[in-house]
Amino acid sequence: MNDIFLRACRGEEVDYTPVWLMRQAGRYLPEYQAVRAHVDFLTLCKNPKLAAEVTLQPVDILGVDAAILFSDILIITEPMGMRLEFSEKEGPVLSEPVRSKASVERLIIPDIEEDLPFVLDTIKILRKELENKVPLIGFSGSPFTLATYMIEGGTSRNFIHTKKLMFQNNVVFSYLMEKLTDTVIAYLSAQIKAGVQAVQIFDTWAGILAPADYRKFALPYVKKVISDLRKGGVPIIYFVNDCAGILKDVKKSGADVIGIDWRIDLSDAVKKLGKNMAVQGNLDPCALFLPREKLEERVKDILWKGEAAKSHIFNLGHGVLPPTPVENVIALVDAVHTFGKKW
Ligand code: CP3
Numbered sequence: 057m058n059d060i061f062l063r064a065c066r067g068e069e070v071d072y073t074p075v076w077l078m079r080q081a082g083r084y085l086p087e088y089q090a091v092r093a094h095v096d097f098l099t100l101c102k103n104p105k106l107a108a109e110v111t112l113q114p115v116d117i118l119g120v121d122a123a124i125l126f127s128d129i130l131i132i133t134e135p136m137g138m139r140l141e142f143s144e145k146e147g148p149v150l151s152e153p154v155r156s157k158a159s160v161e162r163l164i165i166p167d168i169e170e171d172l173p174f175v176l177d178t179i180k181i182l183r184k185e186l187e188n189k190v191p192l193i194g195f196s197g198s199p200f201t202l203a204t205y206m207i208e209g210g211t212s213r214n215f216i217h218t219k220k221l222m223f224q225n226n227v228v229f230s231y232l233m234e235k236l237t238d239t240v241i242a243y244l245s246a247q248i249k250a251g252v253q254a255v256q257i258f259d260t261w262a263g264i265l266a267p268a269d270y271r272k273f274a275l276p277y278v279k280k281v282i283s284d285l286r287k288g289g290v291p292i293i294y295f296v297n298d299c300a301g302i303l304k305d306v307k308k309s310g311a312d313v314i315g316i317d318w319r320i321d322l323s324d325a326v327k328k329l330g331k332n333m334a335v336q337g338n339l340d341p342c343a344l345f346l347p348r349e350k351l352e353e354r355v356k357d358i359l360w361k362g363e364a365a366k367s368h369i370f371n372l373g374h375g376v377l378p379p380t381p382v383e384n385v386i387a388l389v390d391a392v393h394t395f396g397k398k399w
Pocket residue numbers: 077078079080081082083092097124125126127128129130142147148195211258260375
């Protein structure tokens with residue numbers, strides 16, 4: 057098996073910089089669209105055979121060094137007792153948002169084997185399919201990012217409901233965060249038990265918080281998740297979107313690898329994290345619309361800057377966008393493999 061990604065996560069020596077991409081399976085791939093033409097998104101996530109098929113598409117088409125389980129961070133909200141829909145226009149919609157003590161009390165900490173067997177079955181299929189290929193990454197949203205969706209009822213602009221609950225009713229907010237922390241621990245532990253070889257925690261919305269609020273309302277919970285997962289023995293990646301202002305605190309999470317968005321220069325991120333941290337990132341997803349030579353220049357620049365870290369896994373600073381030309385994504389992976397050789 058190509059274990060270069062796992063070696064880089066552990067800070068071991070590698071022959072070249074490994075690469076995988078957030079949202080590497082998705083709407084920009086015609087092969088994904090072909091599967092989606094017959095099933096809606098949630099049905100796809102819940103069908104292990106199809107979910108495994110779309111997970112493998114980018115491994116074969118792009119030649120990336122890791123596969124990421126095809127699912128969604130919001131899948132966990134259903135067995136917690138919420139109603140989840142994905143609308144073409146609005147994205148995810150969670151009806152009856154959680155904003156009161158009673159609504160937090162109603163939330164269930166799921167039994168993953170019972171409630172989400174399709175996720176674990178997908179992992180088991182994938183481990184067989186990927187045996188001689190690349191490692192499989194499992195994932196979850198962070199407690200804070202999951203809380204924002206559950207409180208707002210979907211994506212938000214100013215996160216007013218989340219911050220109101222945080223600031224006006226901290227007891228209820230903390231109660232929700234504690235339930236989410238236990239849920240995320242159970243979810244990722246079950247994924248590890250089923251066979252994922254690394255996990256990534258997505259903190260898409262941590263960057264909306266003032267640093268002091270991040271330290272108080274988000275960091276302690278993700279720290280608990282990470283320390284509890286240590287016994288699982290797999291590398292833990294913590295991706296924080298819009299991380300520039302909070303990187304020093306993000307480091308305290310205890311993750312093995314910190315995933316960085318594109319709004320900060322990778323050199324500055326490495327400086328803030330220190331040379332003993334492994335980093336992942338951080339090309340602007342829109343750089344995939346640049347002409348080939350310009351794209352390659354940016355790849356070389358990021359690879360060079362990544363050399364200062366303990367180790368570097370190449371990725372985008374956020375997910376691949378749906379209108380991205382596939383040939384540019386293939387060119388990106390090739391460029392990383394060509395220019396990221398260590399000798
Ligand atoms: O390839 C992979 O990265 C694995 C699959 C994956 C998806 N979502 C598939 C998906 C992963 C890891 C996620 C994580 C996820 N989901 C996050 C964290 C990362 C990030 O993007 O910040 C978040 C915030 C979500 C919630 C979510 N799911 C939103 C806001 C949306 C709608 C907007 C959008 O980007 O499409 C989704 C839908 C979604 N998740 C799609 C896919 C492939 C598109 C669904 C479709 O086929 O129509």
